[in-house]
Amino acid sequence: MTISGCLRKMRVSHGADDAVDYTLELCKPGSKTDEVTATLPMNALLSREIRLRPSGKIFCVNCGKGTKKSFSDGYCWRCFSTLAETDMCVMKPHTCHFDKGTCRDPDWGLKHCFQEHALYLARSSGLKVGITRGTQVPTRFIDQGASEALIIGLFPSRKEVGEAEFAISHEMSDKTNWKRMLVNETCDTPFDQCLAHARSLLTPSQQEHLLPSGRLLRFAYPHLSWPSKISNSFNFDKSPLIHSPLIGIRGQYLIFEAGVLNIRSQSGYEVEIEVE
Ligand SMILES: [Zn+2]
Known part of the structure; x- marks a missing residue:
């Protein structure tokens, strides 16, 4: 075939x-x-x-x-340099500049960034912190190759969840080591241990968005x-x-x-x- x-x-x-x-x-x-x-x-x-x-x-x-060349997983240069979805603030949500009036496409921003976003911990290579749009659960965890993910908070916008992630990422990785992930090398640190620490890195108003008990998802890959x-x-x-x-x-x-x-x-x- x-x-x-x-x-x-x-x-x-x-x-x-x-x-x-x-x-x-x-x-x-x-x-x-x-x-x-x-x-x-x-x-x-x-x-x-x-x-x-x-x-x-x-x-x-x-x-x-x-x-001739692919930018950011398949865009031409023109699209990569003009679309809102390929702007740097998508990679670094705490740098969202919508409120400055400089969003590349405010309609796209309103639709995608001002909706419920999840803050999560995931076990891929090591433990990591991450964020995703609510509609991207559980796709985002699978795309990262996580064996487990724990949704720990729900925030009303991408910028707010991004600021919480940024605060936690000073002390916990926000990246996956893909080589370790692919050989199934993982750490067995319990989520609970990291969760308490993550919580302590957030401001009281950020903590209000945390869930009383997290929602755990597990993934088995073929x-x-x-x-x-x-x-x-x-x-x-x-x-x-x-x-x-x-x-x-x-x-x-x-x-x-x-x-x-x-x-x-x-x-x-x-x-x-x-x-x-
Ligand atoms: Zn294009």
Whole structure:
């Protein structure tokens, strides 16, 4: 079976048994509306030999135009430098500048940033603190490859949750070490221990947004075995072909016997996929 089209971040779902299910979708090159041309249920492909061949073309995930280089996971330069969703304040929510009247797209800002956001602790490589829009629960945790996530607070806007995260991040990581995450190396520090400390770093008014008891989510990722180390990370700028059995999926990574591929970072790349 051979399919082709432009890559997008894999779609994920979270079953009642905590199992994570992945679907890879390919979009029509040049399509502005993310018109899906092929769908691949990925969990069923474990142990199968997969061939991924990039065409060398990249199509912006927003405007659909061809671009020589991909910025911030699949945008052309024009979109990357003008859209609100690729502004630095999305990465660093405490730097939200909406109230200064300088939001790149105030309508987008009103719709996406002024709604309920969750503050959470997650166990991916180590324990980390993070934030996400309420509608992105549990997708965000899965995209990071977390084995557990504890929602500890709900805030009315992205800036407010971002300020709480920023206060905690002085003493707790807000990053995932992806190599450790992919070999399933994790710490077993109980959430409770960190939660008390995190709480103490917040102001009384920030503490008012914390939940009396957190909401715990667990995630089990499809895999045959975890790699013992990550010796090779593919990307289509340097790898003209990937041809290897799939042994696992975690976060937005496909884990092949021959190395790993971050699908999210390859969004917009046109590829041909053959399952043997
Ligand atoms: Zn574009």
